[in-house]
Amino acid sequence: MSLFQCSKCGCGEDTSLCHYWATRLREMAPICSACDPAVGKWHGEFPREPFALRYKREIECWLGQSIEIVGKLSRDQPDGLDKLNRSLDQPPVAERAKLLAHTGEAIE
Ligand SMILES: [Zn+2]
Numbered sequence: 001m002s003l004f005q006c007s008k009c010g011c012g013e014d015t016s017l018c019h020y021w022a023t024r025l026r027e028m029a030p031i032c033s034a035c036d037p038a039v040g041k042w043h044g045e046f047p048r049e050p051f052a053l054r055y056k057r058e059i060e061c062w063l064g065q066s067i068e069i070v071g072k073l074s075r076d077q078p079d080g081l082d083k084l085n086r087s088l089d090q091p092p093v094a095e096r097a098k099l100l101a102h103t104g105e106a107i108e
Helices: 020-025 051-063 067-076 080-089 093-107
Strands: 003-005 012-014
Touching: 003 051, 012 051, 051 067
Parallel strands: none
Antiparallel strands: 003 012
16 A cells, blocks of 8 residues: 555545545645545555654554554563564474584584
């Protein structure tokens, strides 16, 4: 979905659900389907809401979760990523033992 902000009402609109590109070709400010006299009504594909809110919802949709939750996790567990990186650098003990054993065999 390609969002833009309606130059008239400020809502978040999709470029494919209104006459966005026709407007751009005429070098006019893009407007949403509801503000466009040629359309005159909202398409109803998604709620008509302020651009910032619509944009936030789009990102949440891509992430598959709320931005608040992502923010909260990183605040609550600032070392969470560090721990993950460390565990990736160092395989579990059993794995390391196998690797060492393998290395030993290769040398002999
Ligand atoms: Zn509008």
